[in-house]
Amino acid sequence: MKILLAPDKFRGSLDAPQVCQAMAEGIKMVSPEIEVISLPMADGGEGTLDLLLWYAGGQKRTAKVHDPLGRLIYAQYGISADGKTAFIEMATASGLNLLKTDERNPLLTSTFGTGELIKTAVEAGVEQIILGIGGSATTDAGIGMAKALGWQFLDANNQEIEAIGGNLSLIKKIVPPLPSSKLPEIQVACDVTNPLYGINGAAHIYGPQKGADSEAVAILDMGLTDFAHLTGLPEDTFNGPGFGAAGGLGFGCVFFLNAKLKEGVKLLMDFCNFDKNLYNVDLIITGEGKIDNQTLQGKLIKGITNKAQQIPVAAICGTLAVTPQQMQEIGIFYANSILNKPQSLADALQVGYEGVRDATYYLVNMFYQISAIKS
Structure with a gap:
């Protein structure tokens, strides 16, 4: 048997x-x-990346990054035993759990620390990154993450702006980083199916639990809408299922990193054959x-x-x-x-x-x- x-x-x-x-x-x-x-x-949520690391026989490492409000912290990530795959949980750098209740405000928070973790993994020479994006404190469409990786966001006066959720509508020009080393293949464990913006989007559905009042929700939703249109992508591309995950980080991962979104359960099942x-x-x-x-x-x-x-x-x-x-x-x-x-x-x-x-x-x-x- x-x-x-x-x-x-x-x-x-x-x-x-x-x-x-x-x-x-x-x-x-x-x-x-x-x-x-x-x-x-695991069901795709908490514990999924730890299990992936367990299957890969790897170990956790620590990096100094910035939390959602820009304070220096130490965050963990994992590297497989063969050194080819990195496992990153965005919540360790940009998670709601890192903020006190009175600090929660997605107009002011950023995914910059998540980008720093990705940069650290890239510099380690990995060939693949598996990124979990649950539990975020942010609604910045991933611009913070992108800034840490060399992208620039300019206002109407060609001045670089701070990469936070409240500034999305101020962005008038997106400047990609200079060509350098190619990013590894990136898979995103994403179990949220919400679109980027709109009544079922990132701001309306998840903004309040991150500290956004009704006025902030409206600002964030408009910012996500404006930024999406600025990318020049077709609307049926940038407002698809899952792009509203982690305050629009799902969209940001696809746009900035050419990543693939995948259900956490399916990702884990594929990984363990x-x-x-x-x-x-x-x-x-x-x-x-x-x-x-x-x-x-x-x-x-x-x-x-x-x-x-x-x-x-x-x-x-x-x-x-x-x-x-x-x-x-x-x-x-x-x-x-x-x-x-x-x-x-x-x-x-x-x-x-x-x-x-x-x-x-x-x-x-x-x-x-x-x-x-x-x-």
């Missing part, structure tokens, strides 16, 4: 590789002869801390069940809050909670490893015995 493990993390208890380890331990309790393939997963690892698999076990209505709308388990085709998919979780009909809709044939007695969340988090191990044992033992009877 061959079993593929593809779980997400159990937030607050186990990361995805630890979940795989617990599941594998439970499987070996059934039979040490069962072949186990562990492919820890998920499709190839399905060969001769008898059972797939996935899981996460909570399986509920949000799971039905999410991309991870749906992505797994879509790829599984005729391979049965089971799930182990902390909280199971879906109906049998909902399980059928998502394509899971079996799901089980690790909770086997009344207990507080704090207590459950402490015994997550044992709970995953034991729940996996019960599941696989049942599957193993049924398979033996059939054969």
